[in-house]
Amino acid sequence: MNILIKNGRVIDPVNERDVIQDIAISGGKIQHVGDVPASFVADISIDASDKLVLPGFVDLNASLREPGYEHKATIASETKAAVAAGYTTVCCLPNTQPVLDTPSVAQLILDKAEAAGYAKVRPLGALTVALEGTTLSEMYALKKAGCVAMSQAPNSNPNSQVLRRALQYASTHDILVVLKPEDTAIKDDGCIHDGAISSKLGLPGIPTSAETVAIAQIIELAEETGARVHLTGISSARAVSMIARAQFTNNAISADVHAHQLHLTELDVGTFDANHHTSPPLRTAEDRDALIAGVVQGVFSVSSGHRPHEEEAKQAPFPSTESGTSSLETVFPLMLKLVSDGLMDWSQLVSRLASGPAEILGLDVGNLSIQSAADICIVDPKTTWLVNENHWLSRGINTPFWGHQMTGQVTHTLVNGRLVFEK
Amino acid sequence: MSSSKQPASTSFKAPDSSCLQLDEQGRLRHFLTTEGLSKDVLTEIMDVAESFSTVSNQAVKKVPVLRGKTIVNLFFENSTRTRTTFELAAKRLSADVISLNIATSAAAKGESVLDTIRNLEAMHADMFVVRHSDSGAAHFIARHVAPHVSVINAGDGRHAHPTQAMLDMFTIRRVKNEFTNLKVAIIGDILHSRVARSQIHALNILGAKEVRVIAPKTLLPSDVDSLGVHVYGDLRSGLNDVDVIIMLRLQRERMGGAMLPSEHEYFECFGLTQAKLAYAKPDVTVMHPGPINRGVEMDAAVADGPNSVILQQVTNGIAIRMAVMTLTMGHNRVGG
Numbered sequence: 001m002n003i004l005i006k007n008g009r010v011i012d013p014v015n016e017r018d019v020i021q022d023i024a025i026s027g028g029k030i031q032h033v034g035d036v037p038a039s040f041v042a043d044i045s046i047d048a049s050d051k052l053v054l055p056g057f058v059d060l061n062a063s064l065r066e067p068g069y070e071h072k073a074t075i076a077s078e079t080k081a082a083v084a085a086g087y088t089t090v091c092c093l094p095n096t097q098p099v100l101d102t103p104s105v106a107q108l109i110l111d112k113a114e115a116a117g118y119a120k121v122r123p124l125g126a127l128t129v130a131l132e133g134t135t136l137s138e139m140y141a142l143k144k145a146g147c148v149a150m151s152q153a154p155n156s157n158p159n160s161q162v163l164r165r166a167l168q169y170a171s172t173h174d175i176l177v178v179l180k181p182e183d184t185a186i187k188d189d190g191c192i193h194d195g196a197i198s199s200k201l202g203l204p205g206i207p208t209s210a211e212t213v214a215i216a217q218i219i220e221l222a223e224e225t226g227a228r229v230h231l232t233g234i235s236s237a238r239a240v241s242m243i244a245r246a247q248f249t250n251n252a253i254s255a256d257v258h259a260h261q262l263h264l265t266e267l268d269v270g271t272f273d274a275n276h277h278t279s280p281p282l283r284t285a286e287d288r289d290a291l292i293a294g295v296v297q298g299v300f301s302v303s304s305g306h307r308p309h310e311e312e313a314k315q316a317p318f319p320s321t322e323s324g325t326s327s328l329e330t331v332f333p334l335m336l337k338l339v340s341d342g343l344m345d346w347s348q349l350v351s352r353l354a355s356g357p358a359e360i361l362g363l364d365v366g367n368l369s370i371q372s373a374a375d376i377c378i379v380d381p382k383t384t385w386l387v388n389e390n391h392w393l394s395r396g397i398n399t400p401f402w403g404h405q406m407t408g409q410v411t412h413t414l415v416n417g418r419l420v421f422e423k
Numbered sequence: 424m425s426s427s428k429q430p431a432s433t434s435f436k437a438p439d440s441s442c443l444q445l446d447e448q449g450r451l452r453h454f455l456t457t458e459g460l461s462k463d464v465l466t467e468i469m470d471v472a473e474s475f476s477t478v479s480n481q482a483v484k485k486v487p488v489l490r491g492k493t494i495v496n497l498f499f500e501n502s503t504r505t506r507t508t509f510e511l512a513a514k515r516l517s518a519d520v521i522s523l524n525i526a527t528s529a530a531a532k533g534e535s536v537l538d539t540i541r542n543l544e545a546m547h548a549d550m551f552v553v554r555h556s557d558s559g560a561a562h563f564i565a566r567h568v569a570p571h572v573s574v575i576n577a578g579d580g581r582h583a584h585p586t587q588a589m590l591d592m593f594t595i596r597r598v599k600n601e602f603t604n605l606k607v608a609i610i611g612d613i614l615h616s617r618v619a620r621s622q623i624h625a626l627n628i629l630g631a632k633e634v635r636v637i638a639p640k641t642l643l644p645s646d647v648d649s650l651g652v653h654v655y656g657d658l659r660s661g662l663n664d665v666d667v668i669i670m671l672r673l674q675r676e677r678m679g680g681a682m683l684p685s686e687h688e689y690f691e692c693f694g695l696t697q698a699k700l701a702y703a704k705p706d707v708t709v710m711h712p713g714p715i716n717r718g719v720e721m722d723a724a725v726a727d728g729p730n731s732v733i734l735q736q737v738t739n740g741i742a743i744r745m746a747v748m749t750l751t752m753g754h755n756r757v758g759g
Contacts, residue, residue: 199644200458202558202582202620207645271443272559315537317557319580 001043002026003417004036008048008378012055013347014355014367023053025374028417033368044419046412048378054350055366056088056375056413058357060178060256061153061232062306062328064090064121065395067108068097073308073395075109078328079118081393083413083421085329087304088375089358089365090119091178093153094126101126101137103145110146118420120375122361124151124178127166133158136166140173148361151178153232154279154307156187160217167227176361178230181214181239182280191319193235193281197266203318206281208236215239219246222253230360231255233305235280237290244299254360257291258305259331262338264288264400272318275400278305279323296344301356302335304328308396326396329387333406336381340407374417383409443565451750453565453574456583457625465628469593471746472739478515479741488749489518492549496522497539497564498577499555504713505577505587508737509552512744518550536560537567544569550752551575558582558617573751575744581615587712588621590743592629594736595667598708602629608661608703609652610637610693611671611720614644618712619671627651637661637693641682658693662702670695670711670720686719695721700730708732 003025010021010033017033024032024040032040059082065073075092082090092109094100100109106123113121125142127150129135139150150170157163157179170177187210192198194205215231219242222229231243234257243255260278265285269276276282294300307324314321335349344352358366365375385391387401413421444453444460451464478486494513496506506522513520525539540551550573553561558580565574578584592602599605607626613619613636626634636647637655648654655661662668673689683689700707709721709730717723726733 194645196646196649199646199650200620202580202617204581205645272562312535316535317555317560317563317579319557319559 001417002041003374003414003419004040004042004045005048005053005376005378006045008051008053010053010368011346011350012368013351015369017368018347023368023376025414025417028374029371030368030374031370033370046378050380050382051411052346052379052381054086054377054379055354055368056377056415057086057332057353058089058361058363058366059087059304059306059328060091060230060301060357060360061258061303062090062092063095063154063308063324064092064109065308066096066112067105072310072313075112075121076116076118077393077395078306078308079113079116079121081328082119083415084393084410086332086377086379086410086413087119087328088377088413088415089122089363091122091124091148091361094124094151095131095154099126099130100124100147101129101131101142103138103141106142106145106147119415122146122148122363124149124153126150127152127170127177128158128162131155133162136169139170139175143173143175148363149176149178149230153178153180156182156184157214157218160221163218164221164225167221167225167229171225171227174228176228176230178232179218180233181211181218181231183210183214186210186213189319191277191281191323192269193266193283195266195284197269201269201272208238208283211236211280212238212242215242219250219253223250226252228252232303233258233280234291234294234300235261235283235287237287240290240294240299244294244297247299254301255299256301256303256357257295258327259302259334260305260325260327260400262288262292262295262302263334268400273400274314274316274318274321275325275398275402277314277318277321277323278325292338292343295338295352296348298351300352301360302331302352303357304331306394307398308394309398311397314398324398325400326394326398329392329394330399330401330406332379332410333408336408374414376414377410378412380409380411382407385409443562450753451747454585454747454751455561455565455574455576457585457588457621457628458583460628462628462630465589465592465625468589468743468746468750469596471749472593472742475745476739476742478745479738484515485517486515487517489513489516489752492518492752493547494518494520494550494552494748495543495548496520496552496577497525497543497554498522499525499536499553499560500578501526502554502577504737505554508740509577509744512741512748515741516745516748518748536564540564540567544572548572550748552577554578556580575747575751578617581617581620583621584617585621586740586744586747587618588625589747590736590740591622591669591710591712592625593739593743594710594732595708597735597739598732599666602626602631605631605666606633606635606664607631607667607669608635608637608655608665609669609671610658610661610695612642612673613638613647613671614642615674616671620650622669623650623652635661635665639683639692658699659702662699665703665707667708667710668695668703670709672712672714673716673720675716690719694719695725697722697724697728700725710736713737
């Protein structure tokens with residue numbers, strides 16, 4: 001299958017490219033960028049005039065819910081939503097049932113993803129058996145089975161001794177460890193940011209120190225063990241400066257922030273709106289501004305933190321609802337908002353969503369190099385759309401942006417040179 | 424999106440408390456929280472309660488205001504006193520009332536709050552009086568009931584207990600006549616107290632001169648001053664020149680853990696004794712929502728002393744609940 005993408009603005013920070021060019025794809029790979037020979041015969045020709053041609057996005061943190069939680073979502077439903085949102089690679093968390101702590105579960109997930117035929121799924125294996133934080137998982141076997149990193153997310157981290165051992169062991173096999181920095185003892189039964197809003201609503205709060213204490217611990221253990229550590233889902237201003245400082249001396253520490261954290265604050269919880277029950281919690285405007293600055297400066301990549309839920313999961317008094325938002329499909333428009341607000345340029349956007357995460361994971365995706373896999377999304381930065389049942393593919397409709405108008409629409413997505421989404 | 428940078432979309436917002444609990448004419452439809460209500464609404468509640476306060480002294484302790492109405496007390500969390508006063512209030516208004524202790528019935532069998540409500544609605548209930556251990560439970564139920572059904576919050580988690588706050592306001596008004604010159608100190612476990620939050624909002628709405636909270640930092644919520652209070656860590660300065668002292672109940676399970684070292688040390692620092700009462704104004708009024716831990720929060724001598732109005736609070740609780748039930752059911756004509 002030969003595909004020609006014509007007249008699009010190609011933005012590819014890895015190759016320092018931002019120019020209107022044609023891209024020719026054959027055999028699932030990018031064959032030509034710019035000078036497409038006249039002899040190239042396209043089976044499909046896509047006119048990308050007034051559109052942007054970008055490397056497909058790479059998500060560092062999504063729950064696909066399968067196996068075990070198919071009442072919330074399936075690999076097929078969520079990877080379909082992913083490609084419609086411009087994602088071509090999705091890392092899924094190990095909190096499945098059974099937990100992704102054996103090669104057979106990893107294989108099951110890879111098989112289901114391949115059968116679905118949408119995005120590439122790259123599992124994160126469980127760091128500890130059953131995510132219980134006591135016994136190390138067979139990390140080497142999980143890596144061989146296709147896990148690109150080990151993670152304890154979204155669960156709490158093991159005690160400091162087990163975590164230290166896990167990092168030592170992962171480091172032995174050069175395995176990346178993805179951790180959600182959260183001190184569960186400080187978090188306790190907290191469900192929103194500990195501050196003026198939690199005090200007013202009488203909701204148990206999650207202090208900022210629940211994040212920063214965990215980060216301090218992880219940074220020290222990463223330094224001592226030499227492990228490669230990725231901190232996922234950062235929420236506070238203090239954490240931004242801690243991580244930036246750590247990165248100054250240790251380039252094996254990376255981090256991401258969920259896109260919705262760059263737009264929402266504790267105020268959006270309003271009067272107990274369970275769609276704003278997130279983990280980590282939405283914090284203050286100062287925190288949000290610092291997170292944006294961290295993304296602009298390259299301290300962070302951006303992940304979705306996708307947590308699709310069935311409707312009942314949010315139909316209860318606030319503290320009894322499950323946390324998380326269905327967020328894959330709003331990431332790109334939310335990032336585009338930062339570009340249109342003049343806070344970052346297109347090249348930075350692509351770097352935070354595609355090449356940055358790919359580099360962290362050590363995957364050869366997130367770029368438009370000749371002979372690399374043709375994982376591409378084409379976006380129309382001007383089209384607006386309403387977040388409603390007509391434009392939503394994820395099984396989870398638990399988004400705080402339901403009913404909102406978004407600007408920026410993915411029009412085509414290619415995975416390995418196959419057109420898997422077309423608007 | 425909250426920021427000024429994000430003006431794009433505000434279309435899908437949950438209604439805030441005040442629009443949820445008021446109808447189009449600005450009348451009480453539900454009573455979920457004192458926050459966001461006007462001085463007029465709070466005053467009306469107290470005025471109606473005043474007119475009901477004689478009912479309990481009549482030979483026939485009943486008025487036919489809510490005759491034919493069905494009121495369901497839905498207690499997802501145990502309570503004896505609050506439930507009893509709501510039952511008495513409903514009966515004195517001639518309503519049919521049933522009390523369900525959900526903690527030991529449906530919820531234990533795994534039925535969701537929403538299913539419980541839908542089932543009771545199918546039995547044509549007109550009002551739910553709700554207590555639940557989750558903050559926001561009454562709001563959640565109010566959002567999901569049929570248009571003719573009213574919801575009264577009888578305490579949700581740490582969030583609100585508006586009828587308790589209003590009976591306290593009613594008690595203060597009866598003793599002090601007005602609010603604008605009053606300095607009020609609330610002492611104790613503010614962090615876990617729905618009563619304190621509702622009192623603070625009500626006192627500020629009614630124009631109290633100053634609202635203070637006095638507690639150790641472990642029992643204060645973050646940014647507590649944003650609620651509109653002055654914060655004190657010791658009784659001597661906190662009680663100085665105060666007109667009303669509201670003691671809060673301290674749950675025994677908070678003792679001897681990471682919240683507080685011991686009952687003895689708490690009483691030493693924050694317990695109210697006759698000697699410490701002298702820091703406040705001579706005619707200071709002492710209140711407590713009950714039940715009292717004598718010797719932990721206050722001395723028996725203070726609780727039973729001339730400054731205490733603790734038993735009046737209990738009596739006033741019935742009139743206030745009659746008033747709130749009457750107003751939310753749209754029967755504004757007192758004596759109906």
